[in-house]
Amino acid sequence: xxxxxxxxxxxxxxxxxxxxxxxxxxxxxxxxxxxxxxxxxxxxxxxxxxxxxxxxxxxxxxxxxxxxxxxxxxxxxxxxxxxxxxxxxxxxxxxxxxxxxxxxxxxxxxxxxxxxxxxxxxxxxxxxxxxxxxxxxxxxxxxxxxxxxxxxxxxxxxxxxxxxxxxxxxxxxxxxxxxxxxxxxxxxxxxx
Numbered sequence: 001x002x003x004x005x006x007x008x009x010x011x012x013x014x015x016x017x018x019x020x021x022x023x024x025x026x027x028x029x030x031x032x033x034x035x036x037x038x039x040x041x042x043x044x045x046x047x048x049x050x051x052x053x054x055x056x057x058x059x060x061x062x063x064x065x066x067x068x069x070x071x072x073x074x075x076x077x078x079x080x081x082x083x084x085x086x087x088x089x090x091x092x093x094x095x096x097x098x099x100x101x102x103x104x105x106x107x108x109x110x111x112x113x114x115x116x117x118x119x120x121x122x123x124x125x126x127x128x129x130x131x132x133x134x135x136x137x138x139x140x141x142x143x144x145x146x147x148x149x150x151x152x153x154x155x156x157x158x159x160x161x162x163x164x165x166x167x168x169x170x171x172x173x174x175x176x177x178x179x180x181x182x183x184x185x186x187x188x189x190x191x192x
Contacts, residue, residue, distance in 0.1 A: 077136025
């Protein structure tokens with residue numbers, strides 16, 4: 001659990017990355033945006049990498065806590081898949097700035113700890129999607145002629161592209177509506 005101030009620092013960090021990119025993310029800029037001294041920021045976090053690391057941990061934990069009930073539900077595999085993707089859409093729609101962080105390769109390129117956290121986040125999602133796909137293949141809801149791993153890549157890669165395009169287009173349209181169109185097409189392709 002973070003303090004109110006730590007949450008404020010994390011939120012401002014996300015906004016700065018969204019508006020100024022990683023180049024604009026400095027402790028000085030964070031402190032100016034919040035109205036604190038740089039020393040005050042350092043009382044809450046050791047470095048900007050520590051802020052980013054905490055932010056990624058928070059996102060992974062939030063995603064996990066929302067995913068587990070879906071994975072353990074009695075929904076059909078296709079409905080689990082749709083619910084999982086809708087959950088991501090809701091998370092991104094309610095906090096569009098996080099997309100700039102989660103989908104930014106430049107932030108994590110030369111930072112092993114941060115890149116490991118992104119890799120773990122991707123692996124976690126991959127595991128969840130593979131689990132749902134395998135369940136759907138066993139119940140004959142989802143095609144069995146395509147390897148589970150490949151279907152997971154198709155789903156996750158396509159979804160990432162939809163979210164990234166939405167971000168690049170300054171969220172001018174409904175991500176939820178675009179997501180529903182994607183689900184309709186996806187289910188036509190993967191349904192048995």
